[in-house]
Every structure is written in C-alpha cells, then in structure tokens.
Amino acid sequence: MDAYFIVAIVFLLCFALYFTDTLLKSCLHLPYINLLESSGISIKPLQIKWSTRMLNRSFQRWGSAPGRLTRLWFACGVWITCALLLPSMLLLIYTIYRLLWPAAPAAGAGAAAAAAATRPAFILEPVLPGVNLPADDVPYYLVTLLVCSVCHEIGHAVAAVREHVRVFGSGLLLVLIVPAAFVDVCSESLAALPPGRRLRVLCAGVWHNVVLCAVAALVLAAAPLALAPLYFVNDGIIVYHVEPGSPLHGATGLSAGDLVTGVDDCAVTTRRDWLSCLARQAAAPPAGYCVPSDITATYDETIDHPFQREETGTMECCAASNGSSHLCFQFIADESRPDRGAPPFSCLPARAVVDAAPMRCATTAACAEEHFCLQPALENGTRLLALRRRGARAVLFLGVPAAAFRDTRVSGYRPRSALFSASLPLRLETLARYVLSFSAALAVLNAVPCRALDGQWIWEALLEAG
Incomplete structure (x- = not known):
C-alpha cells in the first residue's frame, strides 16, 4: 500500500476523531466530559493523551x-x-x-x-x-x-x-x-x-x-549462546516463509523448512551471509558455466534464426514451446582459443546446465578440455542463481537477486524441535x-x-x- 495513502488515512481518522470529540462535548456536555475526566483521556488535533496516577505508588x-x-x-x-x-x-x-x-x-x-x-x-x-x-x-x-x-x-x-x-x-x-x-x-x-x-x-x-x-x-x-540449547546456530539458514506471488514460491521453489547452504559457489551459514552472497551476485558481472560438450549435443534446441529482442537487447534462441525451463546461452570465447567448435548460441535446459557445470567461468580458457563456457543471455540485473539446499536439489532462481531476499523470510536459527519457531529468534534480534x-x-x-x-x-x- 502506498505510503502517502496510509498517511492520508491516518490524518482522516485523526480529523474524524477530533470532530466527534468536539461534537460530543457540545451535544452530551456533562456526561461526555465526566467520562473523559474519569478515564484521564483528552483529545486534541492529531493527538490522544491518556493520564493516570496508578503508577505514582510504584514511583x-x-x-x-x-x-x-x-x-x-x-x-x-x-x-x-x-x-x-x-x-x-x-x-x-x-x-x-x-x-x-x-x-x-x-x-x-x-x-x-x-x-x-x-x-x-x-x-x-x-x-x-x-x-x-x-x-x-x-x-x-x-x-x-x-x-x-x-x-x-x-x-x-x-x-x-x-x-x-x-x-x-x-x-x-x-x-x-x-x-x-x-x-x-x-x-x-x-x-x-x-x-x-x-x-x-x-x-x-x-x-x-x-x-x-x-x-x-x-x-x-x-x-546465539543463550539459544544454542534450542536452536542450531550458524549451520545454514532456514526458510520459514516465501511470498505467494514470488518466483520462488511453488513446487519447484523454496519451501518452509528448507535449509539453504549456498548461493551458487558462495557459502551461506548465517543470515548475513545470505544477504552478502545475493549482494555479491548482483554486483558482480554475469558469469558463465563450464558445460561439457555432450550437454550441448544432447539438449540443444536452438531455433534456426536467433534474434535480438528490441525491448531488452538480449539474444533469443529458444522457441516459445520450450517454456521457462530453457534459456538461451551464448558461447564465451577466449583470444588464445577463440573456437572449440561450439555454436555461438544454444537453447539449453537451465537445470541440465547448472547440474553438469563443475565450475563457473568468465571465458572458455578457464574450462577444461571438451568444456564450453556458456553464459545465460539475460537482461541487465537479471541473474540465474542456484540456491543450494541441504538434502535436496538446488532451487534455480531467475531474476533480480534483491527479489530473492525480498520474497523470502529466513532465519539463522534452525529449531532443534518442531515445538520452536524459526522466526522467533529473528524477531527478538x-x-x-x-x-x-x-x-x-x-x-x-x-x-x-x-x-x-x-x-x-x-x-x-x-x-x-x-
């Protein structure tokens, strides 16, 4: 809700309260004034005051x-x-x-x-x-x-x-x-x-x-020390809420109770690490994936004529029928080894690329033989992130890293028992x-x-x- 709208509502309520107070003082003069005096309440423009002597004895x-x-x-x-x-x-x-x-x-x-x-x-x-x-x-x-x-x-x-x-x-x-x-x-x-x-x-x-x-x-x-008997501390972050409209919500996204241990190759042990890793991914230039050549040979579904989108300036090499599971990847060559037989663009399933890539890369020179450095062709600010989970497959997130932080509620305290809330220590802190x-x-x-x-x-x- 817009902040100015909330402020307008608050001012309107204060005006209505003051108008009602003035009206009651003129219509129900003595009963209303006696009620205010006995309760210690006084109403002025934009403020309500309550006075009492109950605490005098304690003071x-x-x-x-x-x-x-x-x-x-x-x-x-x-x-x-x-x-x-x-x-x-x-x-x-x-x-x-x-x-x-x-x-x-x-x-x-x-x-x-x-x-x-x-x-x-x-x-x-x-x-x-x-x-x-x-x-x-x-x-x-x-x-x-x-x-x-x-x-x-x-x-x-x-x-x-x-x-x-x-x-x-x-x-x-x-x-x-x-x-x-x-x-x-x-x-x-x-x-x-x-x-x-x-x-x-x-x-x-x-x-x-x-x-x-x-x-x-x-x-x-x-x-951390006081809550150690009830919670695991600095052992990854536990997700306790995901916004319903978020790309991370749903069967393929994060769920309450998931323990996130990393963002791509950035380790996450505390809530501060979670913010730091997302901020690092947002600030760093987009990196590629060292993908084996057989991945492109097996999964490539590139359309005949890749084109550049006018509204974003990014390349598009996937058909509409591929859905959101496929992304257009571009080959990142190196001056010393400019070509390894890879196509300039490949439409590949993002999950297969992330799971098969042993490491990230800036150019193909950083990858081993028979590997290509493929970088997702994405808009400025958009990143493909692998949110690593303990005991489960990584969740792939495509979007602005700040949205991943905004749409999730995480805690660095993992309950030792289902009786304890993961969000309570975070709220106290x-x-x-x-x-x-x-x-x-x-x-x-x-x-x-x-x-x-x-x-x-x-x-x-x-x-x-x-």
Missing part, C-alpha cells in the same frame, strides 16, 4: 529505596550524560553540515556513484514508515518508540521522587500513530533544587536510555536492534541544548552550577 516505592546503590546509580547518570553533551552537539552539527553541503563525487565516477555521493549521508536521520522503513518493520518501530520513551520517563520519575520532587502523574501520548510516554512533575519544586540534585533528575532519562542500549547490545551478543538504535538516538537528541528537550535544562543547570 514512590522505587524512588524511596534506601542505600548507596541508588545514589551511585543516578550519580553515574549525571557523569555519563555530561560526557555525551559535547559529542551530541558535534554529531548534530556534522549532520546539518552533510545536509547543506553534501560530498562531491570523485572524478571519473559513474552516474550511480555520483548520485550516491551527492546524496547526504546522515548519521541522524528521521525514520518514516513506508519511506525509509520497511512496512513489515512498522510494529517493531512502534513498540521500540514506546519502550524507549517509557524507560526514559521512568528514569525521570524515580529520580524526581528521590529528590523529593512531587510527581503528579504519568501517561501515554499518541501523535498520529507514534506512541510516547510522559511524566508530569512539579516544575516549581524541580527548579528550586540545587543544580547538583536537579541534574540527577534531568539526566536520569538520558541515563536510562544509555542503560537500555547496553541491555539491547547484551541481548544481541548473548542470543530485530526488536533488540531497533531498541539499540532508537534508544541511542533518543539519548543523543535529549543531550542536545534544544528547546523543549532535556538538554536545554541540563545545560542551564550546568551553567548555574559553574
């Missing part, structure tokens, strides 16, 4: 915990946050600089390289669902924002109670579809604190985000990566001296203390 209990450990905890938060102040400002300045003055392309660079060089390379970049965030990752995006903001506000609330600053309440805020948490503290009591004690409250949010980053990094590092990056970004942004952010009050407290 009071956590903030009143005696001992030096909690005092040391929030003191560490002040030091860590202050250490982030200058790097955060430099990072923001560098991001603005790259936005206003993008890097110039190197001399002699191609069009693609020039476009990539002139595009600003952000370090801090807004994440927009449907634009630079995959639609499948939107749930992770929303959950991560909620977790990071809740952790941030809990830090402020507990530190405020410890410094005897009153907490009026807390709640959740929904702006469009973006969730966030908030804590309502007594600003007069906070402003009356000495700078050192005030910094413990102001820095607690950034500090808790830093701790959350460390927890997420620990989860990512420990996941994806969530941990989002938490790590978003919590780090929230910590950096709140350390910047910008209006309405924690950095504004932190810098004021530091200047007052100095």
Whole structure:
C-alpha cells in the first residue's frame, strides 16, 4: 500500500476523531466530559493523551529505596550524560553540515556513484514508515518508540521522587500513530533544587536510555549462546516463509523448512551471509558455466534464426514451446582459443546446465578440455542463481537477486524441535536492534541544548552550577 495513502488515512481518522470529540462535548456536555475526566483521556488535533496516577505508588516505592546503590546509580547518570553533551552537539552539527553541503563525487565516477555521493549521508536521520522503513518493520518501530520513551520517563520519575520532587502523574501520548510516554512533575519544586540534585533528575532519562542500549547490545551478543540449547546456530539458514506471488514460491521453489547452504559457489551459514552472497551476485558481472560438450549435443534446441529482442537487447534462441525451463546461452570465447567448435548460441535446459557445470567461468580458457563456457543471455540485473539446499536439489532462481531476499523470510536459527519457531529468534534480534538504535538516538537528541528537550535544562543547570 502506498505510503502517502496510509498517511492520508491516518490524518482522516485523526480529523474524524477530533470532530466527534468536539461534537460530543457540545451535544452530551456533562456526561461526555465526566467520562473523559474519569478515564484521564483528552483529545486534541492529531493527538490522544491518556493520564493516570496508578503508577505514582510504584514511583514512590522505587524512588524511596534506601542505600548507596541508588545514589551511585543516578550519580553515574549525571557523569555519563555530561560526557555525551559535547559529542551530541558535534554529531548534530556534522549532520546539518552533510545536509547543506553534501560530498562531491570523485572524478571519473559513474552516474550511480555520483548520485550516491551527492546524496547526504546522515548519521541522524528521521525514520518514516513506508519511506525509509520497511512496512513489515512498522510494529517493531512502534513498540521500540514506546519502550524507549517509557524507560526514559521512568528514569525521570524515580529520580524526581528521590529528590523529593512531587510527581503528579504519568501517561501515554499518541501523535498520529507514534506512541510516547510522559511524566508530569512539579516544575516549581524541580527548579528550586540545587543544580547538583536537579541534574540527577534531568539526566536520569538520558541515563536510562544509555542503560537500555547496553541491555539491547547484551541481548544481541548473548542470543546465539543463550539459544544454542534450542536452536542450531550458524549451520545454514532456514526458510520459514516465501511470498505467494514470488518466483520462488511453488513446487519447484523454496519451501518452509528448507535449509539453504549456498548461493551458487558462495557459502551461506548465517543470515548475513545470505544477504552478502545475493549482494555479491548482483554486483558482480554475469558469469558463465563450464558445460561439457555432450550437454550441448544432447539438449540443444536452438531455433534456426536467433534474434535480438528490441525491448531488452538480449539474444533469443529458444522457441516459445520450450517454456521457462530453457534459456538461451551464448558461447564465451577466449583470444588464445577463440573456437572449440561450439555454436555461438544454444537453447539449453537451465537445470541440465547448472547440474553438469563443475565450475563457473568468465571465458572458455578457464574450462577444461571438451568444456564450453556458456553464459545465460539475460537482461541487465537479471541473474540465474542456484540456491543450494541441504538434502535436496538446488532451487534455480531467475531474476533480480534483491527479489530473492525480498520474497523470502529466513532465519539463522534452525529449531532443534518442531515445538520452536524459526522466526522467533529473528524477531527478538530485530526488536533488540531497533531498541539499540532508537534508544541511542533518543539519548543523543535529549543531550542536545534544544528547546523543549532535556538538554536545554541540563545545560542551564550546568551553567548555574559553574
């Protein structure tokens, strides 16, 4: 679904909700207002706010915990946050600089390289669902924002109670579809604190985000070892879903439970290898297959007059009756041995060529005697890939390598038992990566001296203390 259409629907729903709220307040004045006040809900243009005092008792209990450990905890938060102040400002300045003055392309660079060089390379970049965030990752995006903001506000609330600053309440805020948490503290009591004690409250949010980053990094590092009793790790990737409309879907394609161990001659043991092998095949020039001469003699079904397709510029030497099982292969000669008696084009079954080829080649000189280097005559960007599977024949994929990655869901964790899901570890790792990056970004942004952010009050407290 188009991202702009989704945004339009969200705006329309927000407008309808605000219009309904305004209408009910005018028609059912007292009952509706009493309902909103009792539930703690307030509706404004493009946002819904829910406030509660249910957590005040928990904040009071956590903030009143005696001992030096909690005092040391929030003191560490002040030091860590202050250490982030200058790097955060430099990072923001560098991001603005790259936005206003993008890097110039190197001399002699191609069009693609020039476009990539002139595009600003952000370090801090807004994440927009449907634009630079995959639609499948939107749930992770929303959950991560909620977790990071809740952790941030809990830090402020507990530190405020410890410094005897009153907490009026807390709640959740929904702006469009973006969730966030908030804590309502007594600003007069906070402003009356000495700078050192005030910094413990102001820095607690950034500090808790830093701790959350460390927890997420620990989860990512420990996941393979912790899940080893339940899953085989780094032993190939297991397929757990294939898109129904994909060329890889069906009886001759990949199936849930297949263990992929390689892409052509590129070994695959982890999910990162899967992406790396597909990217390598996409970037490398098309390679040929060292095919025995008897293969061409046995299977060749070349039409009498091969022709070049006008729309793609590729050669076509197969009849329409051959179907998708046959491809047109062209002979790749070598200057030292330009001809070995091979025809310039051969219509051959792709499966027979891939199964019979002992190795890949760039020219016929790389092949043994009585072998030809035959390269599929394909459009630019299209590749013939052999996806190697353990215990089964390789699956042949004809298309853009990026489509193979997009149309399949794979995991580097192979369950030891059918009771465990192959996708669960991947989902946990994806969530941990989002938490790590978003919590780090929230910590950096709140350390910047910008209006309405924690950095504004932190810098004021530091200047007052100095």
